[in-house]
Amino acid sequence: MDWLFLTEVSLAGIGAGGLYALTGLAFVLIYKATRVVNLAIGEILMVGAYVFFGFSAGLALPFWLAAPGTLLVSGLLGAGIERTLIRPMLGENPISIFMLTIGLGSILVGLVELVWGANPLRLPEFMPTQPLFLGEAYVSPKVATAFAVASLVVTAFLILFRFWRGGVALRATASDQAAAYSMGIDVPKVFSLSWVIACMTAGAAGMLVGAIGGISPTMGVFGLSVLVVVIVGGLDSVLGALIAGLAIGLLEALAGAFLGGEYKTLTTFSLLVLVLMVRPHGLFGTHEIERL
Amino acid sequence: MAIDVDPSRLLPELPLPSGPPALAVDGLMLFFGGLRVLNGVSFEAREGSVTSIIGPNGAGKTSLFNTVSGFYKPAAGAIRFRGASIDALRAPARAQLGLARTFQNISLFHGMTVLDNIKLGRHAHMKSGVLDALWYRGRARREEMELRREIEEKIIDFLEIDHIRKAPVSALSYGLRKRVELARALAMRPKVLLLDEPVAGMNREETEDMARFILDVKEEWGVTVLMVEHDMGMVMDISDHVVVLNFGQVIASGKPREVAANPEVIAAYLGSGNVEDLRARVRQGAQAKRGAV
Amino acid sequence: MRIGTAKTSYLADEALFDTAVQRRWMVALLAALVLFPLFAGPYWLYLGCLVAINVASATGLNILTGFTGLVSLGQAAFMGVGAYTVAWLEINLGTPFLLNLIIGGCSASLIGMVVGAPSLRVKGLYLAIATIAASVILHFLFANWTAVTGGASGLTMPPATFFGTPLDQPGKLYWVIMPITVLMVLGAANLFRTRVGRAFIAVRDRDISAEVLGIPLLRTKLTSFALSSFYAGVAGGMWAYFFRVITPESFPLVMSIFFLAAIIVGGMGTILGGILGATFMTMVPEALKLIVGGLSPWLPDAVALLSPVRTIVFGALIVGFLIFEPRGLAEAWRRLRRFFHLWPFKT
Incomplete structure (x- = not known):
């Protein structure tokens, strides 16, 4: 067994896992606040990456303008989606809303293809490129940067969620919408807010993912791995998304390195099936009691 | 002028059917987490009778029904259907035997x-x-x-x-x-029919219709009826047997008139009329809570 | 105005088509289906076969998702199982195509039951995602079980033969595919006149209380999975005979989404919905192709726009129907019919 290789693969996996965790967090945020399973999260991430491309390559803006601009556009996208598509579906059966987000994903892919074409593109470099070593193990500087950024955002997120007034309102809404409403919390605003924050997070993740692997309209399949992450972790668990994000990243990297690339999705989806068999609501998800 | 009446013709005693009871529940225990929902409930429903289960809200009546129909699994106790144990059967199998029911908040x-x-x-x-x-x-x-x-x-x-x-x-x-x-339950070819609050929320006329249907079901179809109901008028009018449940325990059972006169039942429903009693109960409750913490 | 609908027997009251007008429309539709190949060119015959295959599969998915309430994103993968089974049988054993189709349906049905097995514990969206997992795993099998599936290059199979005549043209295959689809749709319609179909609906509407009424949940759900994937398997088998080249990429996840979209657009939980939805969703890309073709003299790169526009329209149809007509085309059709029931006395 080549320990150095194993370490390098694991580090790369955990690095990628950071991005899964970040996107998973965006997913869980929407689910917790609005009970919407947003299958378009991968496509929103993709749109974020393309918007950044448009700002930095198309308009040749410097990074410090292009990045906030991307976040702004992603946030607006989130607000727009919530207001025009999700709000009219309030109270509908969750399966319908789930299908609606699939349709939304398809629309976003088509729009991006219409504007930027179907071919893969490269983002302008904005991350450090000198090689990085942890002990002897080589870590891709981009992955390391992405992981660092992801950790930062996640931490900021958790702090906000815990202490900021809006965060508290969000948690209250998550635990009981009707009660939160009657306590004077503006629930529709919380819904909007959760979509805005989640889409900004996904947009940020899109910039990072695009910087590492390039961008294409099909990069939304990243969302499929995120889906595995949130199901394994439990749809309504922030902690679950973080842990499962890292674990799935690691597992994918190991499967890719030791079994072959085609085994990546097989391994993670097999894990998904296994987890669902043992814990139908994910590792950290809450189980709702059924009543007659 | 004295009227000579043969007393046996005035109140015809219905012959009690022989054989095992249609439904016998023995020592049923059910817990929700630490909460004792049913605490050793036992009673029998005679073949061809109307048996009513009454009790204040939260006494465990609907939970009892859910246990009998096989939706909840009791921690202890036995349920016998026409003499045979049905503890091992799941809900669909019990339904097939002829255990039909309606639901408190209608499940159509x-x-x-x-x-x-x-x-x-x-x-x-x-x-x-x-x-x-x-x-x-x-x-x-x-x-x-x-x-x-x-x-x-x-x-x-x-x-x-x-x-x-x-x-x-x-x-x-x-x-x-x-x-x-009720129609759907009758289509199940019931032998024992569990009715969960059949007249809740109905007006006088609808209640009387329903009471008539229940009596007809009993007499013409020969179905044993087990009923949870809050409408005391109807319970007293059509029941052959009444079981009173409070805090998951049977506190009284018998003919409607006997039960109505039972002081414990009156206390459970109306309070005893003594303020000191209430104070004692509240104090007791508070102490129990403190003890639990 | 709808009149003369009094019935004299329960049988007449429970008939599939219970008015004379309806029966006449059905006869007209069947006649149109029979006459269609006589007038249609090869392109329309090709489309006719494709529509029929998609209707069969969508009807199967409707049984599972629309009537039983179990959302599946595995329909394309189940079709793949049927297609590979049929292709393997045709290539290696050369058994008659009808037998192959039935075996293809049965093998898909077995796989469907395996996928459905956790449906008692795993519910709602979690189940939908478990079916995604199943299709990922099946895709892996198609791509890597080279001995049987031919790996990434897939299988190429000879055409079906009918008493020595090779059915290698859409015009000939139409006579196989269309009758089978009609039978399958009629079967599904029959299903919901009986206890089996009622049990499905009961499971959809009130999962738990169905059990107290004597309907075993697991068995009902598994039956629904089995039946739905049987439909998918047969549809996949017909697909195999139609295209005759099967690769792992023939049955992608997007195709499962296509079928789900078809029953949403058509109307979940109605037989008519599966038919209308699958037909509509198959025709829309063709219509777009026509429009783009018509625009190309004025818009030189119109052809390049076709693919993204198709993707957008596909998504917009799902979103639009969910928001504005959640019960689908079937409901619109019913409204239209109701209008004529009372016409001209009420408008």
């Missing part, structure tokens, strides 16, 4: 018509499989037609719901829904 299928809802009750007694169903001609059609005729002639006529048979359930009033639910 909104996507179907009244007729389909009623037909659904017969599911366990029909035999046609998937292949029969796909082909339809032959066994499936024969069975469906028999069922339709029986439902029309025995149930729809009897419950006077022929005007709504093709209506979607979601278009019906509350009272009619309750009636449709």
